[in-house]
Amino acid sequence: MAMTAAAALPKSGSPVWRRFRESLRRHPTAIVGGVVLLLMILIAIFAPWLGSIDPQAVAPIRRLKPPSAEFWFGSDMLGRDVYSRVLYGARVSLAVGIAVAVLSTLLGLAIGLVTGFVRWLDAIVMRVMDGLMSIPPVLLAIALIALTRASVENVIAAITLAEVPRVVRLVRSLVLTLREQPYVEAAVAAGTTLPRILVRHILPNTMAPLLVQATYVCASAMITEAILSFIGAGTPPNIPSWGNIMAEARSLFQIAGYLILFPGIFLSLTVLAVNLLGDGMRDALDPRLARRM
Secondary structure (H helix, E strand, C coil), X not given: CCCCHHHHCCCCCCHHHHHHHHHHHHCHHHHHHHHHHHHHHHHHHCHHHHXXXXXXXXXXXXXXXXXXXXXXXXXXXXXXXXXHHHHHHHHHHHHHHHHHHHHHHHXXXXXXXXXXXXXXXXXXXXXXXXXXXXXXXXXXXXXXXXXXXXXXXXXXHHHHHHHHHHHHHHXXXXXXXXXXXXXXXXXXXXXXXXXXXXXHHHHHHHHHHHHHHHHHHHHHHHHHHHHHHHCCCCCCCCCCCHXXXXXXXXXXXXCCXXXXXXXXXXXXXXXXXXXXXXXXXXXXXXXHHHHHC
């Protein structure tokens, strides 16, 4: 019997990609998270065109205007448009979250690969990581920023240093398991150099959980940045960020609650979107969860 043309054609896409698509169909919340996150990124990119008024423009005559057709999110105590300030605040939060996720992932990956495979270095480095993890991230970031000046770059550096130990411990635990696998032992017995073993045999097997961890680091960094800005230890007050907007309005919460409501909603939606995307990636990339489902 002749095969039909449709049956003769091979299925397109790799098994991993097909499993990823099937997992996303089973987890629509991941799609929702990705769409919301993409929307927030577009808002941050096109903030100069979406914002109706300069976020730094001061006009005391229009101070504390409630939300209306003229001021969609109202105006603050200096007459600045809250809508424009919230849009520009997306730039700061997303920039901090993405930068911290990338930097802490790269640093944690490099340190975790080496310490997990080199036994004598493991004991030294991990004691330093344990010491850093014993300090709450917010307190560690406050201490580091207190030694420098308030700026977005210093906030990114402080939060990155607080998040690196968590990435290191994740990568180290994966390497400790992978180095006992037969193919790694065979590579060591064959005289393969350490850099080649790490890059060719260890690194590819750490990428899936590392990507998932990066999403959680991004969400945690945005919350930490908002906390630091809210208590006055984060980005400078002249830079509109969601934490700064809420910090400036805390004394007016009872008479102008919208000043905290709108930046709080944007921050919550962004963090929720990143977490939903991370959960979907975890379910899609973990073969054990895929077999169970």
